[in-house]
Amino acid sequence: MKYIALALAYASTVWAAQTTLYTELPEDCPTPDAFAVAPDGTLTLSCPNYAPGGYSGALLSISKDRKIRRLPDYTIPGFSGKIRPMGLAYGPDGTLFVNSNGRVLALSFEEQTVTTEIIAHGISGPNGLRCHNGALYVTVPQMAGIKKDRNVGGVYRFQISERDVKVSNSTADKHLIFTSETKNSEKQFGLDGLAFDQKGHLYVGDFGDGTVFRLTLDRSGKVVDSAHYADLNTTGIDGMIFDKRGHLIVCGFSKNALYSVAPNGTVTTVVQYPDNDGSNGELDQPVDLVFFDGKLVISNFDLMSEPTMVNRSHGKPYTLSFLEVDWIP
Template sequence: MNYSIPLALLVAALATGCQSNQKDKQGDATSAAATTDTSVQITGSKRPALLHSLPEMYNTPDGMALAPDSSVILSVPNFGNPSFTPVLLRMANDTIGFFFAPPKHPDTKHAAPMDLAYGPDGNLYYADNQWQYSKERKSRLMRIRIQNGKPTTAEMVVEGFRLANAVVWKGNTIYVTDSQWDTPEKPRESAILHFSLSELNGTPVKLKAGFTDPHILTTFTTQDNPSALDNGADGLDYDSKGNFFTGGFGDGIIYKMTLKPDGSLAEKTKFATLACVDGLIVDRTTDQLYVCDSKSNAIRLVSPDGKVSTLAENGDTNGSNGLLDQPAEVLLKGKRLFIANYDMPEKAFRNQRFDAPHTLSVIELDK
């Protein structure tokens, strides 16, 4: 594979705004030096392969968005090694290169891009997840203005999230999960919030703390679990009938939500249970869910009737051979399933360490 990265360090790229076609020798060297553990147990109906191996300057790949030109935009918040500046990368064919440098939060002095999605206006929206740097509702929803397919400037459109996470557009409405939408009195809550495009074209929305903000679609209470993680609603998507699905990172419960014609919640039910739910995506041709069970190093399939099976699962690995290394996000591009390996272990996770290489995996669904 060929890679293109910013010239020298990212700082230089930010200063010049240029994009480089230089081959990523550092990434190649890291991949070549990594140990391929042939003893790692592999189960499931498919085996993942290596899509990209990234250098240390891109060390926690996360959200992915399919662009109008069929390229894929990848967020890299660099939480694993924050000495490197967070970036958005662009994947096209067999190349991956610099796309945009998200602006730092004025208070925390950090950028933290997570999930992202193109809106009906052609602009790119992303969750700026400041949870690692502040618990004081500093997370934001950001918009990158796109002109002729290229990013120009970024601006805040919503402020006041605690842990902004998944971002999904349906029509002219954007839905955002907040995995820690809680209060001292209710410390295990999370939420889905929604905003209209017309609303985002006004002054930035400032969310109210607590549970009365009109943008809240519904909330969830994370159940007690062996890992003691209380992060709630994480990944988010909808099926061909307009039903939404999300799942708890801490307790692994997947919920199905139906909406009323006015966009408010009609019904919320427990749909399936895994060990953990991170990113998820729905194949709207089959209404099958592809779900990252990050705790188990696995990609699960959930059928339209809620039955769970395993697409791919493996033991602890550094991911150098394309195996799963704490998968956090999935993206369907035709019959290819792209997987971002976040590699930031939590308590009781199968993944035991943050280590190079930093990888994206792919599963060929039609093979």
């Protein structure tokens, strides 16, 4: 209860929940990021590992009994640097799609062998990723080359069957379906988290402005209507997911918070913490979330410490938190 008062300035109502430690992560996963539930029922986690320490990125597999194993490392054709996996999504045939190093990749695993195909390349920092009706939707918080004095974020759409698409990072790109300019001068970092509702609307969050857009798509994936869905009155909204009731659950990256947006637009702060080390399962810069084994599991990035953020430093332990589904308002 001691953390709840902090949330009053950021949302219309407050819910008295607390998160619990799901698991501590290994030494070589200091910055956990995105989730995807694998076809075999395990949980896949991306670890881009931007933190000091020199680690290349990694993909981890987590079983329902919370055993962790590292998936075989993938390589990127024509690239020799450290891999930095971010957004994840599984396709209907079990292919794992990954945003990594300016590319959208398709990974196929065969025991300890990984086959990598490039769906798209030349993307300016691809972040969030969702697979829906045979297409991939990718967010870019800071598009290169559109406006030099203002930040514009974008959403790209690629067919899962496409390969070697060269992205232009301009509004003329046929794969770019939506853009939005971030108004917050203190945090020029735009479109990030994304989620589909049961009716097929695509929801996209602007990290800097704390706003959520609802996009209506036609059968070809073209945006035929965009609407301002919710304003969370905070910076740093990141990963998002819909629950079975149609509530949009959103990570508050900058505020160590979790928000719930009801279908009528009412915003509730589910839980919020001050700066902490996450050792007791507190939210420690939450970046993504997933429903897994009857729980809402949340990854804690715990790296950035800018003035707009509650987090003040990076350090051990590296953690995932969880919230019982019954505690989501």
